[in-house]
Amino acid sequence: MKIATWNVNSLKVRLPQVLQWLADNPVDVLCLQETKLTDDKFPVADIEAAGYQVVFSGQKTYNGVAILSKLPIHDVVKNNPRYEDAQQRILAATIDGVRVVCAYVPNGQSVDSDKYEYKLGWLAALHEWLAAEALLHENMAVVGDYNIAPEDRDVHDPLAWAGQILVSDRERAALGKLLDIGLQDAFRLFEQAEKSFSWWDYRALGFRLNKGLRIDHILLSAALATRCTACVIDRAPRKWEQPSDHAPVVATIG
Numbered sequence: 001m002k003i004a005t006w007n008v009n010s011l012k013v014r015l016p017q018v019l020q021w022l023a024d025n026p027v028d029v030l031c032l033q034e035t036k037l038t039d040d041k042f043p044v045a046d047i048e049a050a051g052y053q054v055v056f057s058g059q060k061t062y063n064g065v066a067i068l069s070k071l072p073i074h075d076v077v078k079n080n081p082r083y084e085d086a087q088q089r090i091l092a093a094t095i096d097g098v099r100v101v102c103a104y105v106p107n108g109q110s111v112d113s114d115k116y117e118y119k120l121g122w123l124a125a126l127h128e129w130l131a132a133e134a135l136l137h138e139n140m141a142v143v144g145d146y147n148i149a150p151e152d153r154d155v156h157d158p159l160a161w162a163g164q165i166l167v168s169d170r171e172r173a174a175l176g177k178l179l180d181i182g183l184q185d186a187f188r189l190f191e192q193a194e195k196s197f198s199w200w201d202y203r204a205l206g207f208r209l210n211k212g213l214r215i216d217h218i219l220l221s222a223a224l225a226t227r228c229t230a231c232v233i234d235r236a237p238r239k240w241e242q243p244s245d246h247a248p249v250v251a252t253i254g
Contacts, residue, residue: 001096001253002027005143005216006237007104007199007246011035011066014244015043021237022050027250028070029095031102033145035064042066057088065091065102065144072096083125090126092133098224098253099137101130103144108165116165119147123174127181134181140221142183145199145246147215148175150185154214156195166213183219186231186251198233199246206245207238218251227254 004027008014011032022030030052035042037058047054047068057078058064065088067073077092079085089104103126108119134140148171152158161167179185187196197212206212220228230252238247 001029001098002250003029003031003098003100003141003143003218003253004248004250005031005033005102005145005218006248007033007145007216007244009034009036009244009246011037011043011064012041013242015046017237017240017243019046019050021234021248022052022068025234025248025250026051026070029100030068030248031091031100031143032066032068033064033102033104034062035066036061037064055091055093057091059086059088063088063104065089065104067091067093067095067100067102069093069095080125080129082129083122085122089122094137097139099133099140101133101140101142101144103142103146105144105146105148107147108171110165111163111168111170120170120174123171123178127174127177130178130183131181134183134221138221138223140183141224141251142178142219143217143249143251145215146175146217148172149213149215150175150217153194154197156197156211156213161213166215178219182222184222184225186218186220186225186228187214187233187249189225189228190231196233198249200238202245216246216249218249220251220253224253228252229254
């Protein structure tokens, strides 16, 4: 099974890119974040024509998540049942015996903002829910845009970013608590090139100069981690016209 995650930063704008990427990379499961579409506007027919079933949870202008699958989708849950939130950021489903959780973690804006505290509270609730889910599902993949670079090696300039949003100690600690559930970062199961990132700012030639962060992650339960044979970041779509500022991440599970 190949599982991928991609923050598309507006599916309305980037549907052609998603369809092209799926044609070139026919993964079994693709989790999308920041679809930015209400459910009545979701391009179900186009996705199904590409050979995928789809479930989605969206809202106008902001957020929105979706799971596309070549295999049947079961037991869908929208949002965290332990955390009341009007923002559409979580979608879970069981696919071929794997519990797939698609998550779009809040950005947090800045470390001195209310949105930062919202982010930390949201992550604490996610931890509580996933800890319970882990007891029910031996095979679990929690994927998406986490808006957290786990370590300094996941940041193009750690000194410049020190203490800022996306790399602050409290955010990294919150991500660490998710790993303590028994989840493993699929990307770090393998030797990777230095300065491997999944997001680059549109400004200041961020992608061309590789001034990026690795904030899109595939976290796997121990049972899946032992079966994972590869995890890569596909930079190719970031070179396309009108790209998302994120690149897809793909894990291969035997």
